[in-house]
Amino acid sequence: MDIHFFKYQGTGNDFIIIDDREGNINLTTQQVEKLCNRRFGIGADGLMLLKQKPGYDFEMQYYNADGKESTMCGNGGRCLVKFAYHQGIHKNKYHFIAIDGPHDATIEDNGWVYLKMKDVDGIKQYYGDFVLNTGSPHYVKSAGHLQKLDVFNKGREIRYSNDFAKEGINVNFVEEKSECAIFVRTYERGVENETLSCGTGVTAAALVFAHNEKGFNRIEVQTLGGHLAVEYDKIGEERFENIWLCGPADFVFSGKVSVGE
Numbered sequence: 225m226d227i228h229f230f231k232y233q234g235t236g237n238d239f240i241i242i243d244d245r246e247g248n249i250n251l252t253t254q255q256v257e258k259l260c261n262r263r264f265g266i267g268a269d270g271l272m273l274l275k276q277k278p279g280y281d282f283e284m285q286y287y288n289a290d291g292k293e294s295t296m297c298g299n300g301g302r303c304l305v306k307f308a309y310h311q312g313i314h315k316n317k318y319h320f321i322a323i324d325g326p327h328d329a330t331i332e333d334n335g336w337v338y339l340k341m342k343d344v345d346g347i348k349q350y351y352g353d354f355v356l357n358t359g360s361p362h363y364v365k366s367a368g369h370l371q372k373l374d375v376f377n378k379g380r381e382i383r384y385s386n387d388f389a390k391e392g393i394n395v396n397f398v399e400e401k402s403e404c405a406i407f408v409r410t411y412e413r414g415v416e417n418e419t420l421s422c423g424t425g426v427t428a429a430a431l432v433f434a435h436n437e438k439g440f441n442r443i444e445v446q447t448l449g450g451h452l453a454v455e456y457d458k459i460g461e462e463r464f465e466n467i468w469l470c471g472p473a474d475f476v477f478s479g480k481v482s483v484g485e
């Protein structure tokens with residue numbers, strides 16, 4: 225069977241997107257894994273299906289490169305909104321449903337997609353580091369000389385440590401550049417490698433480094449794949465609402481791929 229696919233990327237986090245509004249796409253774990261494989265397939269950090277859902281503009285279904293359906297993907301969500309726009313779904317404000325609940329999104333004049341993330345309640349301290357859920361589970365660790373850090377091995381060590389091995393966790397290393405700017409590198413669960421950017425990870429890192437008491441409610445974030453920003457309202461010490469992940473999301477190429485019988 226041949227499938228028409230579209231390739232998108234958001235700050236270098238790249239995705240295969242398939243329009244499944246007719247509801248006839250049924251891919252196995254092995255098929256998704258092969259499509260995401262950079263030698264035997266199209267190559268991507270993840271795969272998404274755009275589906276129909278009553279009451280929403282669309283539904284987002286997300287799979288990691290290992291072929292398994294996973295939790296929320298921030299950069300993926302931004303790419304899917306741009307894809308929906310390119311497919312003729314034109315809205316001033318998009319309202320879609322993903323595995324972690326409803327999301328709003330807008331496409332700005334400069335092409336950036338602003339994606340509203342779920343509210344975050346509480347950031348847990350973990351031996352001097354931080355653990356939180358921004359739609360996906362994230363570990364946030366402060367790091368100096370981040371450009372030179374061995375993110376693959378250090379991230380993998382935490383991801384497969386006793387407390388996290390079973391469910392998995394995404395591991396973000398963060399270098400503070402100024403009071404309102406950070407540099408983030410992420411080891412992603414389900415890709416089991418460093419990716420060029422991770423949207424829910426960037427969001428998690430920004431919330432950990434949020435200095436609202438000094439009047440900032442926007443953090444600029446540099447990743448290996450480009451620039452993002454995170455906006456938020458900090459409510460007391462524990463809660464974040466009105467969280468927006470903002471950045472570019474672009475079409476790369478499209479084609480037909482064979483997935484066997």
Ligand SMILES: N[C@@H](CCC[C@H](N)C(=O)O)C(=O)O
Pocket residue numbers: 237269288294295296297298299300360361394412413414415421422423424425
């Ligand atoms: N790249 C993503 C995160 C995708 C999900 C993650 N790998 C997981 O399984 O938790 C993003 O941009 O948020």
